Amino acid sequence: MMEKDDFDLQNFLPYLLNQAAEESSLAFQQVYKDRYGMLRTEWRVLFHLGIYGRMTAKDIGQRSKMHKTKISRAVARLAERRFLNRQQDDKDRRLEYLELTHLGRTAYRDLLTVAQTYDDKLSASLTTEENEVLRQVLRKLAKMG
Amino acid sequence: MMEKDDFDLQNFLPYLLNQAAEESSLAFQQVYKDRYGMLRTEWRVLFHLGIYGRMTAKDIGQRSKMHKTKISRAVARLAERRFLNRQQDDKDRRLEYLELTHLGRTAYRDLLTVAQTYDDKLSASLTTEENEVLRQVLRKLAKMG
DNA sequence: TGTTAATAGTTGATTTTGTAACTAACAACC
DNA sequence: GGTTGTTAGTTACAAAATCAACTATTAACA
Numbered sequence: 631m632m633e634k635d636d637f638d639l640q641n642f643l644p645y646l647l648n649q650a651a652e653e654s655s656l657a658f659q660q661v662y663k664d665r666y667g668m669l670r671t672e673w674r675v676l677f678h679l680g681i682y683g684r685m686t687a688k689d690i691g692q693r694s695k696m697h698k699t700k701i702s703r704a705v706a707r708l709a710e711r712r713f714l715n716r717q718q719d720d721k722d723r724r725l726e727y728l729e730l731t732h733l734g735r736t737a738y739r740d741l742l743t744v745a746q747t748y749d750d751k752l753s754a755s756l757t758t759e760e761n762e763v764l765r766q767v768l769r770k771l772a773k774m775g
Numbered sequence: 776m777m778e779k780d781d782f783d784l785q786n787f788l789p790y791l792l793n794q795a796a797e798e799s800s801l802a803f804q805q806v807y808k809d810r811y812g813m814l815r816t817e818w819r820v821l822f823h824l825g826i827y828g829r830m831t832a833k834d835i836g837q838r839s840k841m842h843k844t845k846i847s848r849a850v851a852r853l854a855e856r857r858f859l860n861r862q863q864d865d866k867d868r869r870l871e872y873l874e875l876t877h878l879g880r881t882a883y884r885d886l887l888t889v890a891q892t893y894d895d896k897l898s899a900s901l902t903t904e905e906n907e908v909l910r911q912v913l914r915k916l917a918k919m920g
Numbered sequence: 921t922g923t924t925a926a927t928a929g930t931t932g933a934t935t936t937t938g939t940a941a942c943t944a945a946c947a948a949c950c
Numbered sequence: 951g952g953t954t955g956t957t958a959g960t961t962a963c964a965a966a967a968t969c970a971a972c973t974a975t976t977a978a979c980a
Contacts, residue, residue, distance in 0.1 A: 851960090
């Protein structure tokens, strides 16, 4: 018979991952929220454009796995606030290329600095081995499907 | 000058953790949603009561770090559906002890089996070292504050 | 061509969450 | 014992996420 009474919620990976993800997002969330009034979806879109450059909403969706309605709304809000602009493709008028404005790049660079500092801080609390294994395993899990 | 252009979103811990957490929650989420119409907050409360036994909403809050309004609503829904019952403390009438009903325990046992099987499957895709390091590090990160 | 299917992105209705203010009960202390 | 402060839990309202249906455009192909 199976032993069930020793099940520990704190060892159940989906639960544990969620706790760690929430806790580790908190401090950074405070920054993009307070400084730019952004939501999580919005800084994600901002970062995708900042890092990978001009791309469509579809592209962002494929890279981030965010649902297209989330992206659509995040893009709309970022455009409203002049963090990005949209240009229709001449050949296929369903496509819109998104690109950061000067304002958007400034915000991106600012948040990038914060992100790097924060990531360094998190990394510093782990050993070299822990850092390596952690990231490698997380990437594996993220791709699981 | 700081090198910024090599920043990789896929290495930024809060982002990476979130992706892994979401992906790893998905399959399990499907089960408690489809079988019992539960939300994440609800299976969490169910599991707390299933594992640790009779306790108050406050206790659940301290263990899970969920906000008390989430817990309040999850408890209300679980009570409505007869998964748990509430008993007021005689001495301190602000306190309510929560306990799984027979139906609740049945659901718990069922989901526990699913959770264990799923966790085993996830663990099986990692080496012993990866499993150990991962859980240890996640616990560390979850406590960070 | 004309018809049907597919794709990029948006909108609307509903559900869920977050924040703050609230009620009810107890505790502390003069 | 009355005032003030705390605590457990709920509720109300605003913000955000979800899901399905929608528009506009392009592709496929008979």
